[in-house]
Amino acid sequence: MSAAAVAGIVMIVVIALLLVLGFPIGLSIGAGSALAILVILPFDRAMITAAMKMFTGANSFALLAIPFFVLAGNLMNSGGIARRLIGCAQLVAHRLPGSLAQTNIVANMLFGAISGSGVASASAMGSILGPMEEEEGYAKEYSAAVNIASGPTGMMIPPSNIMIVYTTVASGVSVAAMFMAGYIPGILWGVVCMIVAGIMAKRRKYISGQKIKAKEALITLWRGIPSLLMIVIVIGGILKGVFTATEGSAIAVVYAFVLSLIYRSLKLKDLPKILLDSVKTTAVIEFLVCVSSIMSFVMSYAKIPQLIANSILGVSSNPIIILLIMNLILLIVGTFMDPTPAVLIFTPIFLPIVQTWGMNPVHFGLMMVMNLCVGTMTPPVGAILFAGCRISNVAIEQVIRILMKFFVAVIVCLLLVTFIPQLTLAIPQALGLC
Numbered sequence: 001m002s003a004a005a006v007a008g009i010v011m012i013v014v015i016a017l018l019l020v021l022g023f024p025i026g027l028s029i030g031a032g033s034a035l036a037i038l039v040i041l042p043f044d045r046a047m048i049t050a051a052m053k054m055f056t057g058a059n060s061f062a063l064l065a066i067p068f069f070v071l072a073g074n075l076m077n078s079g080g081i082a083r084r085l086i087g088c089a090q091l092v093a094h095r096l097p098g099s100l101a102q103t104n105i106v107a108n109m110l111f112g113a114i115s116g117s118g119v120a121s122a123s124a125m126g127s128i129l130g131p132m133e134e135e136e137g138y139a140k141e142y143s144a145a146v147n148i149a150s151g152p153t154g155m156m157i158p159p160s161n162i163m164i165v166y167t168t169v170a171s172g173v174s175v176a177a178m179f180m181a182g183y184i185p186g187i188l189w190g191v192v193c194m195i196v197a198g199i200m201a202k203r204r205k206y207i208s209g210q211k212i213k214a215k216e217a218l219i220t221l222w223r224g225i226p227s228l229l230m231i232v233i234v235i236g237g238i239l240k241g242v243f244t245a246t247e248g249s250a251i252a253v254v255y256a257f258v259l260s261l262i263y264r265s266l267k268l269k270d271l272p273k274i275l276l277d278s279v280k281t282t283a284v285i286e287f288l289v290c291v292s293s294i295m296s297f298v299m300s301y302a303k304i305p306q307l308i309a310n311s312i313l314g315v316s317s318n319p320i321i322i323l324l325i326m327n328l329i330l331l332i333v334g335t336f337m338d339p340t341p342a343v344l345i346f347t348p349i350f351l352p353i354v355q356t357w358g359m360n361p362v363h364f365g366l367m368m369v370m371n372l373c374v375g376t377m378t379p380p381v382g383a384i385l386f387a388g389c390r391i392s393n394v395a396i397e398q399v400i401r402i403l404m405k406f407f408v409a410v411i412v413c414l415l416l417v418t419f420i421p422q423l424t425l426a427i428p429q430a431l432g433l434c
Helices: 004-018 025-040 043-056 064-077 083-094 098-114 118-135 140-150 161-169 175-181 183-204 213-240 245-263 270-300 304-315 321-335 337-353 361-373 383-392 396-419 422-432
Strands: none
Touching: 004 025, 004 245, 004 270, 025 043, 043 140, 043 270, 064 083, 064 098, 064 118, 064 161, 064 245, 064 270, 083 098, 083 118, 083 213, 083 245, 098 118, 098 140, 098 161, 098 183, 098 213, 098 422, 118 140, 118 383, 140 183, 140 383, 140 396, 161 175, 161 337, 161 361, 175 183, 175 213, 175 245, 175 361, 175 422, 183 361, 183 396, 183 422, 213 245, 245 304, 245 396, 270 304, 304 321, 304 337, 321 337, 321 396, 337 361, 361 396, 361 422, 383 396
């Protein structure tokens, strides 16, 4: 057996063993990859190579956008902006069945369109709307399921950290193209969640909200406009070429900070905690990027991507069958792995396969992101699932039964995005981005 094959086996076995033992995924990937390098290189060269790969993986201007968008989201969560977005969401959803649940879905979409974080969206909306829904007689498990199912829209509707990570691996794909491609799939996800929530609300006899008077609606909209303007400023600036996605993320931080001070809902004494939380979140993402770079080197050396590609192509040469297999693999992977390392690991494996029949890398990227977003609302490691259950103070077992109905609807949505390219490509192509 060649050294390359042994290295690949060592890496896979060590990573799998550490994950089974409960080690964090970043540490598992790093340890398994480092041991694999020792199989193929002397100790000193192995350590130098590992360090260089980690540095190269993180040495990306595009990745600088992630800490800024994380910080902007945390500032909005603490600065009263979330409450104003909920007010705007109520204008859309107040007459629908289960109006508070519908408001939760729309608010998650709006908050995600500013923060780019599904966990932040679900946490903010669950903490504010959860008690209101309970007061109206909504079952806790229903409210939590609605919040969890719609939380991932924050990762689909731009700005999105996971899309930024994808562009660092898929050469030639711009952040702007990925951002624009996420709008229709993200909104479609939210709409199917609203349909399911509405059907369930009717069966449970959850009433619609009272009609909002025109004067009250105008006041609510006026108060929410400054928060909604962030979407226009950041995304509009990126599209017009006024600034890059990274520069836009820094502008989002300044805008969120100033707006929070104007609203007088952010205390300066809270800033250290907000900054610390942002640093922790960013550190986890960046560490995963670093160790995944070592893993990618080992996989390339051991020819693992070619082996997997040949195995998939050996099953069928039909693009429809191959895409279904990829969807299934990514759905399974997403239940056990954070989206960031999954994108870094599987993009170099799957992207060359789909490009052989001319699939647009932006379309594939959205398909991959959407698959992995599903994993954030499923056990055993779904970040949004755990955050939503913790905020609502309900057990996962209580939520899963209701969540399965949303899961089926989202899978239908995923299949539409997979096999109807224009759902993804219509906007970026119209803007000349791809």
